[in-house]
Each structure stands twice: as C-alpha cells, then as structure tokens.
Amino acid sequence: MKIEKEFITDEAKELLLTDSIILQAYNEVKTSICSPVWPMKSKIFTINNIEKNCNGVVPIKELCYTLLEETYNWYREKPLDVLKLEKKKGGPIDVYKEFIKNNDLKRVGMEFETGNISSAHRSMNKLLLGLKRGEIDLAVILMPIKQLAYYLTDRVTNFEELEPYFELTEGHPFIFIGFNAEAYDPNVPLIPKGSDGMSKRSIKKWKDKIGNK
Amino acid sequence: MKIEKEFITDEAKELLLTDSIILQAYNEVKTSICSPVWPMKSKIFTINNIEKNCNGVVPIKELCYTLLEETYNWYREKPLDVLKLEKKKGGPIDVYKEFIKNNDLKRVGMEFETGNISSAHRSMNKLLLGLKRGEIDLAVILMPIKQLAYYLTDRVTNFEELEPYFELTEGHPFIFIGFNAEAYDPNVPLIPKGSDGMSKRSIKKWKDKIGNK
DNA sequence: TATGGATCCATA
DNA sequence: TATGGATCCATA
Known part of the structure; x- marks a missing residue:
C-alpha cells in the first residue's frame, strides 16, 4: 500500500518538527500503513478493479x-x-500507544477507518474528544482515497469525502492519511466480503495489558 | 410523539431567552416533533414492542x-x-428556515436523525461547520431516545449514544431533542421496513425555492 | 445489552 | 457519480 494524500494540522506539524518521539510515532504509522499487500504473497497491494464495489474491506487492515x-x-x-x-x-479508540523518552510521555490515538463514511465522523469526534480532554497528544486517521474506495464496499470511508470536515479539528494535533493501492488489475483475486475475510488472529488489546499490570 | 430528553447549550439558552424569533423557531420545532402519530388514525404515537428492532423508521418522520x-x-x-x-x-442540511423580524435575520438548521448512530455524528459535524462558518444561527438535532430505539431498526441514532459527544458543540447554539412514543403496545401494526414505508410526497426543497427567485 | 462495523439501497 | 440513509452483523 502507499500513502497518496495527507492533511496535517498546524499543531501536528509543529509537533513533528519539535518532538522526536512524535516523529517516531508518525514513522511507525507510515511504515505500518504501507505494509499491506494483495494478493498475500505479493510484494505490493494490487486491487481487483473488475467493477465498482467489488472488494470487501476487512483483510486490508x-x-x-x-x-x-x-x-x-x-x-x-x-x-x-x-x-x-x-x-x-x-x-474504545482503535489503536493506541504511549511513547516515553526522557520523562516525556506522548500518547497517540489512531483509527483505521474502513467502515461507512459516517463512521469516520464518529472516529474523528472520538479522537477530538480525547484531544480536548487531554487524554491523547496526537490523533491519526487512516483511510482509503476515493480512487481505491471505488472498488471497495459501497460507501466506505474515503479521504476526499471526509476532507471538508478536517477543519473541525483545527487547533488540535491531527493527521489524516489517505492510502491507495500500488496497482489496479482485474485478474488478481477479489478481497472477500462478509465474515469470510475476517481474521481469526486474536488482537493485542489494551485491556489485556491493563489486566496484566 | 413526545419530547423526553433535551440538551441545550448555554449559547442556545441565551438565544432562547433574548431572541423572540429564535423562541418561535424552537416552538415550531417542538410542535412538529410532537405531531407524529401511529397508527395513522390514532391521536398518539404507539409503538409495537413485540420484539427488539421490530419496526422500520422511515414513516416516523x-x-x-x-x-x-x-x-x-x-x-x-x-x-x-x-x-x-x-x-x-x-x-445539504436536512431542514432549514430563515426567520426575519425587524430587519433581524436568524437562520436555523435542523437534522431529523433516524439513520445509523454514526450518521448522527456527520449531521452534528455538518451543523457545527454551518455554525462555525456563520451560515446558520442555531442548530437542532431530533432523534429517538434509547427506549424507543430499542424497537426500531438496529443501531439507529438514539439520544443517549450521541450524548457523550454533545460537548463538542460547546461554544455554539445547539439543541438536541430526544423523542419517545407515548405508548408501547404489541398489538399495534409494525412500522414497515425497507422502501415500503417510503412516502411518495414530494418534499419542499430549498433549491426549488432558490430556483423560483 | 453495548458498540463499531460492513454492506447495500434510494434518489438526485 | 455523489450522498444520506437503512438495515443487519460480529463480538464482547
């Protein structure tokens, strides 16, 4: 996968320039969002573009x-x-990490959005609430750009459709990242829809960490 | 229908106390949201409560x-x-009216929310954008309370679930109204789901008004 | 029961 | 094609 669009609020830009652990967080996020490939044994992400809305979204993440x-x-x-x-x-917030360096703590909250576009508004609002209440120091939303979303489940979140609302995060450190497939090819396998594509891998939940304290 | 829960920001409270046309707008909204009845020939709104999520939502509005x-x-x-x-x-914004009195113009934007709860976040964000840009002077969201939503389509917007996010509208004149059925009775007709319940009445669109100018 | 999501629909 | 919505699913 590759990053194709990005919006970074002034507050987030400032943090990226002045805080090395925030920069580290940002680099971890960028490396991670670029890591998905399709089909699974490929080195790049190639999406089947045989027709509109032909792919499911779950395995992408x-x-x-x-x-x-x-x-x-x-x-x-x-x-x-x-x-x-x-x-x-x-x-809860989808993904979260606390970065600590020289007694400085920075908490980053992130949402990987492949739900309906309206769901992205909830994600944005949740992260905004976390920022306003001082529970996180940087918020990030990952989502497909429109060109890619065209071949995914109808009405999934896409960068362009949320973009008019980015200004609601002004005054807060917020990063919006729009990703795209590296290639489009009607001959690669379709990404399955429904629960078939659901990973069975157990996820590394925050509450398990808390429980182990 | 009846109003059962309400949240009014300080800015909206102030407007209601000091501006008679805003008070008029508020009264028009309250009268309107209380007007739905079910079944159609009844004087009150009685919801079928035979089981969870048994009613559709479209005819309610x-x-x-x-x-x-x-x-x-x-x-x-x-x-x-x-x-x-x-x-x-x-x-566009769902419902809108311009009130004019003594050379004073007040524009009220409203959303009647019976879509998925995530859709209510988009509605709130859209109204907030309108307020921040000075395109409306008061925002209103109408939605069922949780008790009623239990018998409507799964995951429809309900007052309680949006409530934690009300504080994102602080500093702006915003009114949230939660309505409830007057009665619950497993013997009244179910509100149909799908397009069957869709009204064919043409709606009074803003663009038609503009077009006629 | 509570919550984020995934999917497809209707209309312009 | 663009957009708000309606509906039901999966998991905890």
Missing part, C-alpha cells in the same frame, strides 16, 4: 495492525476515561 | 416534516456554501 501490534507495540481498543469512566458510554 | 414544510414553511435540503460552493463536496 490485517498487515497494518500486525506490524503496529507485534513490531511496534501499539495496543488495540484503548478506552478513553471521558467515555468509559465519566460518561460510561461509548467504545 | 412523515408528519413532522409535513408540519414543518406545509404549516411553518421550513425548507428541505438546504446546501451550505462552505460545502457546496467552497469545498464542492458534501450534501
């Missing part, structure tokens, strides 16, 4: 999550205190 | 829209300039 969790030690499903403890309502 | 459009002269599908003209991306 697989390798990215694996790298984040197993190589870079990010966690999955980190609850926000504001939702879990204070309001007792609302689910 | 019917009478509310009718009153807003035909009695109170609200319009449907008002585009925001920021989306339509500037960013050339994104759809």
